[in-house]
Amino acid sequence: MPVKAEIIAIGTEILLGEIVDTNSAFIARELPELGIDLYYKSVVGDNLGRIVETLRRAWERSDLIITTGGLGPTADDLTREGIAALVGEEPYVDPELEARLRAFFAARGYPMPESNIKQAWLLPSARALPNPRGTAPGWWVEKEGRIVVAMPGVPAELERMWREEVKPELERRFATEVLVTRTLKTIGIGEGTVDEMARPLYGTPGIGIGTYARADGVHIRIGAKGRTREEAWARIRPVEAELERIFGTAIWGKDDDTLEGVIGDLLKERRETVSTMESCTAGLLASTLADPPGASSYFVGALVTYQTEQKIAAGVPAETIAAHGVVSRETAIAMARAAQERFGTSYAVGITGVLGPDPLEGVAPGTVHIGVAAPGGVTASLMTSMNQGRAMVKRRAVTSALLLLRRAILGELQTS
Amino acid sequence: MPVKAEIIAIGTEILLGEIVDTNSAFIARELPELGIDLYYKSVVGDNLGRIVETLRRAWERSDLIITTGGLGPTADDLTREGIAALVGEEPYVDPELEARLRAFFAARGYPMPESNIKQAWLLPSARALPNPRGTAPGWWVEKEGRIVVAMPGVPAELERMWREEVKPELERRFATEVLVTRTLKTIGIGEGTVDEMARPLYGTPGIGIGTYARADGVHIRIGAKGRTREEAWARIRPVEAELERIFGTAIWGKDDDTLEGVIGDLLKERRETVSTMESCTAGLLASTLADPPGASSYFVGALVTYQTEQKIAAGVPAETIAAHGVVSRETAIAMARAAQERFGTSYAVGITGVLGPDPLEGVAPGTVHIGVAAPGGVTASLMTSMNQGRAMVKRRAVTSALLLLRRAILGELQTS
Numbered sequence: 001m002p003v004k005a006e007i008i009a010i011g012t013e014i015l016l017g018e019i020v021d022t023n024s025a026f027i028a029r030e031l032p033e034l035g036i037d038l039y040y041k042s043v044v045g046d047n048l049g050r051i052v053e054t055l056r057r058a059w060e061r062s063d064l065i066i067t068t069g070g071l072g073p074t075a076d077d078l079t080r081e082g083i084a085a086l087v088g089e090e091p092y093v094d095p096e097l098e099a100r101l102r103a104f105f106a107a108r109g110y111p112m113p114e115s116n117i118k119q120a121w122l123l124p125s126a127r128a129l130p131n132p133r134g135t136a137p138g139w140w141v142e143k144e145g146r147i148v149v150a151m152p153g154v155p156a157e158l159e160r161m162w163r164e165e166v167k168p169e170l171e172r173r174f175a176t177e178v179l180v181t182r183t184l185k186t187i188g189i190g191e192g193t194v195d196e197m198a199r200p201l202y203g204t205p206g207i208g209i210g211t212y213a214r215a216d217g218v219h220i221r222i223g224a225k226g227r228t229r230e231e232a233w234a235r236i237r238p239v240e241a242e243l244e245r246i247f248g249t250a251i252w253g254k255d256d257d258t259l260e261g262v263i264g265d266l267l268k269e270r271r272e273t274v275s276t277m278e279s280c281t282a283g284l285l286a287s288t289l290a291d292p293p294g295a296s297s298y299f300v301g302a303l304v305t306y307q308t309e310q311k312i313a314a315g316v317p318a319e320t321i322a323a324h325g326v327v328s329r330e331t332a333i334a335m336a337r338a339a340q341e342r343f344g345t346s347y348a349v350g351i352t353g354v355l356g357p358d359p360l361e362g363v364a365p366g367t368v369h370i371g372v373a374a375p376g377g378v379t380a381s382l383m384t385s386m387n388q389g390r391a392m393v394k395r396r397a398v399t400s401a402l403l404l405l406r407r408a409i410l411g412e413l414q415t416s
Numbered sequence: 417m418p419v420k421a422e423i424i425a426i427g428t429e430i431l432l433g434e435i436v437d438t439n440s441a442f443i444a445r446e447l448p449e450l451g452i453d454l455y456y457k458s459v460v461g462d463n464l465g466r467i468v469e470t471l472r473r474a475w476e477r478s479d480l481i482i483t484t485g486g487l488g489p490t491a492d493d494l495t496r497e498g499i500a501a502l503v504g505e506e507p508y509v510d511p512e513l514e515a516r517l518r519a520f521f522a523a524r525g526y527p528m529p530e531s532n533i534k535q536a537w538l539l540p541s542a543r544a545l546p547n548p549r550g551t552a553p554g555w556w557v558e559k560e561g562r563i564v565v566a567m568p569g570v571p572a573e574l575e576r577m578w579r580e581e582v583k584p585e586l587e588r589r590f591a592t593e594v595l596v597t598r599t600l601k602t603i604g605i606g607e608g609t610v611d612e613m614a615r616p617l618y619g620t621p622g623i624g625i626g627t628y629a630r631a632d633g634v635h636i637r638i639g640a641k642g643r644t645r646e647e648a649w650a651r652i653r654p655v656e657a658e659l660e661r662i663f664g665t666a667i668w669g670k671d672d673d674t675l676e677g678v679i680g681d682l683l684k685e686r687r688e689t690v691s692t693m694e695s696c697t698a699g700l701l702a703s704t705l706a707d708p709p710g711a712s713s714y715f716v717g718a719l720v721t722y723q724t725e726q727k728i729a730a731g732v733p734a735e736t737i738a739a740h741g742v743v744s745r746e747t748a749i750a751m752a753r754a755a756q757e758r759f760g761t762s763y764a765v766g767i768t769g770v771l772g773p774d775p776l777e778g779v780a781p782g783t784v785h786i787g788v789a790a791p792g793g794v795t796a797s798l799m800t801s802m803n804q805g806r807a808m809v810k811r812r813a814v815t816s817a818l819l820l821l822r823r824a825i826l827g828e829l830q831t832s
Contacts, residue, residue, distance in 0.1 A: 013628060015457075017444030018637075020436060028433030041431075041459060073608050074627070113608035133804055156804050192489050192529035211490070212429060221434075276699075276720075282706035283692075283699025286720045290698035293773055293806060295722070302720035304692075304702045310717040310759070343726070357709055388549055388572045390709060 003036045003174045006062040008054055010070035010079050011153060012045035023068040023151075023158050030162065032179035034170050036064065046070065051082035059086060059146060064170075069153030071136035073116040079150050080121050080139070087143050091121040097128055097137060104135055129165045133157045138165065179225050180232035182240055185253045187217035187403055194218040197246055206235050216259055216399050217252070252406060259402040260288050266409045267298035267346075272375075274405070275343035276302040277314060277335040279326075280353040280368060285398045300343045305335070311352075314338055327352050327363040329381045332371030340373040347408055348373045349401050355390040368397040372408045380404065380413040419452045419590045422478040424470055426486035426495050427569060428461035439484040439567075439574050446578065448595035450586050452480065462486065467498035475502060475562060480586075485569030487552035489532040495566050496537050496555070503559050507537040513544055513553060520551055545581045549573040554581065595641050596648035598656055601669045603633035603819055610634040613662055622651050632675055632815055633668070668822060675818040676704050682825045683714035683762075688791075690821070691759035692718040693730060693751040695742075696769040696784060701814045716759045721751070727768075730754055743768050743779040745797045748787030756789040763824060764789045765817050771806040784813040788824045796820065796829040 007027055013019045024041050031038050039062065044054045051070070058065045070079030084091050097120035105112035119136050122128060129138030129149075134157040141148040149166055151158045186194060191213040198220055202209055208223040222239050226232030244251060253262045267274060276286045286302030289295065305311040308326050312318050315338030316331060324330040335350025349372050356365025366387030372380050384400045387393065407413055423443055429435045440457050447454050455478065460470045467486070474481045486495030500507050513536035521528040535552050538544060545554030545565075550573040557564040565582055567574045602610060607629040614636055618625055624639040638655050642648030660667060669678045683690060692702045702718035705711065721727040724742050728734050731754030732747060740746040751766025765788050772781025782803030788796050800816045803809065823829055 012626070014441075015444070016448070016454075017441030018628070020438045020441040022436045025430075025433030025436040028431070032432075038432075043457060072629070074611050076626070110606060113606075113612060115608055115611075156808055190526060190529075192531060195490050195531075196529065210428075210492070212434070213488075278699070281703065282711075282715070283694070283702035283718050283720060286699035287697065287703060287810075290720075290722060291806065291810075293771075295698075299698070299722050301722050301726040302699050302718075304699060304706075304718035304720070306706060306712055306715050306717050355709075390707065392572055394703075394707075 002177065003063045004061070005031055005036045005038050005064040005066060006040040006058045007038065007042075008058060008065065008067045009041075009043045009153075010046070010051060010067055010082075011043075012047075012076075014069065015043045015045045021068075022155055023153065026155070026159060027066055027068070027162065030167065032181075034167070034175050035177040035179070036170065036174060046076040046078055048078045048081055048085070051078055052085045055082055055086045055148070063146060065146070065148045066166075067148065067150045068158060071119070071138070071150060071152045073113065073119055073135070075115070077118075080118060083126070083139065083141055083148055083150060084123055086148070087123065087125055087141060089123040089125060091118070091123055093117060093120050094122040094128065097122065101135060129161055131157050131161055133160055140166070140169070177225055177227055178229055178232055179223060180229055180236060181221055181223045182236050183255050184220045184222070184240070184243055184247070184251050185214075185217055185257060186220065186247050186250045187252050188250050189218060189247075191218050194220065194247075198243060201239055201242060204239055207239050209239070215395065216403075220247075249410070249412070252403070258291075259399065259406065261292045263289070263402060263406055263409065264292040264295060264298060266406070268294070270346075270409070272346035272409070273298050273300050273343075274347045274349070275300045275339045275345040276349045276351070277311075277316075277339035278302065278304050278349075278351045279306060279311070279335070280355050281351045281394055281397050281401075282306060284394055285349060285351060285401050288398055288402065300345050303339060303342070311335065315342060325361055325363065327354055327360060327367060327369060329369050329371070329383065332369035333373070333379045333381055334371070336371040336373035336379060346375050347405060349405055351397055351401055353393070353397055355393050356387060357390070366393050368393065368400070370397065370401045370404055372401075372404050372413070374408045374413060378408070378413055380408060418593060419479045420477070421447055421452045421454050421480040421482060422456040422474045423454065423458075424474060424481065424483045425457075425459045425569075426462070426467060426483055426498075427459075428463075428492075430485065431459045431461045437484075438571055439569065442571070442575060443482055443484070443578065446583060448597075450583070450591050451593040451595070452586065452590060462492040462494055464494045464497055464501070467494055468501045471498055471502045471564070479562060481562070481564045482582075483564065483566045484574060487535070487554070487566060487568045489529065489535055489551070491531070493534075496534060499542070499555065499557055499564055499566060500539055502564070503539065503541055503557060505539040505541060507534070507539055509533060509536050510538040510544065513538065517551060545577055547573050547577055549576055556582070556585070593641055593643055594645055594648055595639060596645055596652060597637055597639045598652050599671050600636045600638070600656070600659055600663070600667050601630075601633055601673060602636065602663050602666045603668050604666055605634060605663075607634045610636065610663075614659060617655055617658060620655055623655050625655070631811060632819075636663075665826070665828070668819070674707075675815065675822065677708045679705070679818060679822055679825065680708040680711060680714060682822070684710070686762075686825070688762035688825070689714050689716050689759075690763045690765070691716045691755045691761040692765045692767070693727075693732075693755035694718065694720050694765075694767045695722060695727070695751070696771050697767045697810055697813050697817075698722060700810055701765060701767060701817050704814055704818065716761050719755060719758070727751065731758060741777055741779065743770055743776060743783060743785060745785050745787070745799065748785035749789070749795045749797055750787070752787040752789035752795060762791050763821060765821055767813055767817055769800075769809070769813055771809050772803060773806070782809050784809065784816070786813065786817045786820055788817075788820050788829070790824045790829060794824070794829055796824060
């Protein structure tokens with residue numbers, strides 16, 4: 001019988017929405033592939049009575065309780081106290097954890113506030129889960145056939161602890177039936193149309209298919225269960241192949257692929273390089289292109305020319321700007337060409353647009369022109385226009401630029 | 417008696433953590449200032465039976481039910497069907513909504529899939545809430561003294577609908593007792609120490625105080641209720657003044673202030689300008705500095721010099737790099753000086769570091785040097801070192817750079 005799990009997010013900040021609980025979602029996504037069923041998700045504030053009550057109810061109905069948060073050093077951080085009350089044990093200061101904690105502060109030259117000492121607590125039934133990214137170790141508590149796993153609320157700390165400490169142990173103990181998923185990421189087709197195109201496969205036995213609109217296009221998720229990963233994969237593979245046939249090059253990646261990762265791999269493979277000249281995105285495209293590890297082998301540099309004089313100084317012909325406007329297809333292409341020449345790269349992207357809230361030179365907010373220069377004098381451009389606020393326009397512009405760049409690298413450019 | 421509200425997030429993707437529910441958190445944060453008490457938060461998948469059941473339970477115990485999601489065009493989007501079943505009414509196609517929907521598709525040159533027509537549905541008890549950012553209008557349903565507000569799941573669409581349509585109406589009808597909060601944002605002091613320093617004020621009657629560790633420092637949140645905003649503010653003001661006295665210039669901003677916004681305001685006020693030269697952050701600092709509306713009045717430009725030759729070409733002396741290494745205090749300062757000169761700005765920031773996962777020239781991953789050049793040849797630098805993965809190192813470097821730049825503008829620089 002599958003293990004019944006339950007997630008309890010602890011923290012008034014989460015209950016009141018002062019911070020968004022990304023941790024529960026992260027864990028919920030991870031459990032299916034371990035064959036663990038998630039039955040409940042709840043949020044409780046920083047109140048010892050309510051924490052203990054919530055833990056007790058979970059103890060009665062679940063095999064595995066995963067808590068997040070409440071492991072900090074302050075009086076509000078009550079997860080340890082709650083678990084101690086749940087299992088009826090007294091916390092004690094573990095000398096090894098204490099030494100590590102004091103060393104952490106000493107290395108940074110801060111005095112350790114004495115309230116931090118509870119981050120060195122353990123229980124007779126608890127072992128510590130190392131947390132090299134912070135001061136709060138997690139707890140793995142095991143008693144009367146139940147497991148309580150307490151992890152810190154800081155996502156970077158939790159995610160490392162989950163992957164390195166908790167998941168491998170759960171996998172070793174419980175994985176019987178696994179769920180395997182494959183996500184295919186498409187671009188250029190609306191969600192309704194993707195849904196219609198994929199519909200013939202919806203009835204495939206043992207397979208679940210869903211479509212999801214995302215910033216980088218519409219994702220198609222295929223899921224299958226099996227006693228082993230191989231068995232589940234054997235169900236997924238023919239469906240995946242059929243979807244690949246239906247969608248062709250509209251599929252740009254799968255699973256954890258990012259556009260910048262896919263582009264980075266293409267450029268590495270071809271030993272080609274890229275640079276940018278950006279106005280409204282102000283370096284966000286360059287920053288995104290440089291995100292993958294090893295980006296220095298293909299990402300050369302970028303110029304942020306926020307003001308018109310900067311564009312001209314960087315090699316954009318003043319006549320182009322005068323004739324077509326600073327926010328125009330022609331200026332975007334001229335920016336791409338100037339970057340390509342200046343940085344000596346195979347490809348270059350130019351972006352100019354109006355984030356808003358006000359129009360610029362009569363151009364409506366939300367309008368962004370993207371130009372790509374490819375080897376051999378080939379250029380292409382793209383205009384996006386949707387006024388959803390500065391931050392969103394900026395992100396969409398970066399995504400559109402990455403998509404155009406990918407097509408340029410694949411030689412699919414419609415020159416224009 | 418305060419209105420009892422409940423939030424229901426609808427969507428299997430949210431239940432299974434495939435997307436993170438930021439909407440419930442957003443709404444939860446907004447309700448207190450309307451004097452509306454939030455009692456329940458729940459998540460239900462895309463299943464009509466369970467949606468209706470969840471809505472019925474909410475109908476029995478709450479005055480105001482706010483749903484998010486499930487308003488898309490596909491067969492999985494069942495919020496409208498659920499509400500229709502709840503109130504026992506038949507949906508009909510509203511001609512005006514239908515015309516607007518068809519115009520939306522026509523303007524983009526797409527055919528409208530016929531399944532989209534349900535986005536033009538209404539009920540006798542429902543009026544439409546405009547959604548200029550998408551195709552799905554919201555619903556305001558009122559019957560038997562209860563209100564159901566259905567909003568789309570796309571955060572940008574939901575947030576606009578909330579601010580422009582829903583919140584003003586709720587405020588007009590219900591606001592009796594309001595909660596007012598003030599957040600003071602500090603930097604340079606650990607959470608434990610902030611907690612100790614603020615503790616003398618924790619007992620102030622009618623006031624709640626909490627501290628929260630964030631990427632941009634530790635936040636102190638003061639909350640107070642009152643029959644009117646003025647009454648609540650009168651309680652907050654003396655506490656705020658006392659905290660300002662205790663923390664002094666360690667407080668860099670309040671409430672929705674961002675570091676880039678605070679810096680932008682300082683630069684505008686002083687008619688000064690800024691530029692950057694970035695290596696490991698690859699333009700993310702420039703992009704962040706340019707985020708506030710009106711940034712073009714102080715943000716001039718940036719150079720991303722990802723490779724060493726680019727740094728030299730941009731004016732960093734080759735000898736500096738040879739003598740101290742490309743990731744060094746000296747190179748960071750030289751980058752700042754070169755940007756200051758090239759862009760002719762009052763201030764400039766240089767950043768060089770190692771994101772990882774591998775060391776660079778013997779420098780450990782996570783090491784970042786930040787240099788700031790201020791008017792009159794003043795420079796300062798800062799080293800951060802914490803290896804939490806590429807993305808985190810990058811974000812921390814940007815935050816540290818903004819904090820150093822703020823101190824430079826305020827004339828608090830320790831030249832080094």
